Amino acid sequence: MNPNEIFTYPVENKSEEARKAVKEYYCKFLESKCDKQSRTINYPMGVCSVNHSRTKPIICPHRFLENNLVFNNACNAAFGDTNNVLLFSEIKLSNVGSFDFVLVKHKPISNKVEDFCIVEFQSDSTTGTGNLVQALKDFMSGVDVLQKRYQFGMNTYNTIKLSYIQMLIKGQLMEKWGKNIFWIIQKYVFDNMVNRFRLNDLDYNPRHKTQYHIYNLVANSNIYKLKLADKKSTTIANLLKAFTHQPTPSLDTFVGVLERKIKLKLGLIIE
Numbered sequence: 001m002n003p004n005e006i007f008t009y010p011v012e013n014k015s016e017e018a019r020k021a022v023k024e025y026y027c028k029f030l031e032s033k034c035d036k037q038s039r040t041i042n043y044p045m046g047v048c049s050v051n052h053s054r055t056k057p058i059i060c061p062h063r064f065l066e067n068n069l070v071f072n073n074a075c076n077a078a079f080g081d082t083n084n085v086l087l088f089s090e091i092k093l094s095n096v097g098s099f100d101f102v103l104v105k106h107k108p109i110s111n112k113v114e115d116f117c118i119v120e121f122q123s124d125s126t127t128g129t130g131n132l133v134q135a136l137k138d139f140m141s142g143v144d145v146l147q148k149r150y151q152f153g154m155n156t157y158n159t160i161k162l163s164y165i166q167m168l169i170k171g172q173l174m175e176k177w178g179k180n181i182f183w184i185i186q187k188y189v190f191d192n193m194v195n196r197f198r199l200n201d202l203d204y205n206p207r208h209k210t211q212y213h214i215y216n217l218v219a220n221s222n223i224y225k226l227k228l229a230d231k232k233s234t235t236i237a238n239l240l241k242a243f244t245h246q247p248t249p250s251l252d253t254f255v256g257v258l259e260r261k262i263k264l265k266l267g268l269i270i271e
Contacts, residue, residue, distance in 0.1 A: 070119065100120045
């Protein structure tokens, strides 16, 4: 477990461009200084992706901004082309929250909206993040972090739980509006979600309003590039069915846990 990309570039990339990005804390995806902060260092937390469990999890949503690839793919899926399309970020809507991005297709030479779609980024997050911060500090001081293992984990289950609720809330709205919402997600996170919630009936159907564009990070010379690996889709009815039919542990199992804690006197006395 160690960093895979720092300030845009693979940690093993020693090119002049990569060195300059590290020195300036530059994020090529944002086209500006990295804005990810940590309380324990006085420079940005510039880890874009990591090496973990034979995958390369993206832990910063900005990583999906690479060359507007995901937006172009969403435009082509929703509108058929990218003509007369504008991109807006962080659009808030009461009782729903905010949308990461909205792609708006307007009428030529007009401010009239012809169509729009929503784009949501779903990166992963880490546990034991202090160890990942230490890896960044080591990298910045010249240590070959690929030769070390740092004890951080992936918080994928929590990522999925939070995003699943958003999929239900926002997806329901999109079905009522008759508009598409695209979830930009890595394959291993998507597969994890499918397995945990025992989802099925996800074959791609362009008529479904909840769309999944599934990406991988693929090595390309001395950098990594996003590649669209698959497209899936679903309905809110299907997501709800999976959500409400999860296996539940037995009551006896939970009572057994409580009784063991009583025996070990682990509870607090309420007076």
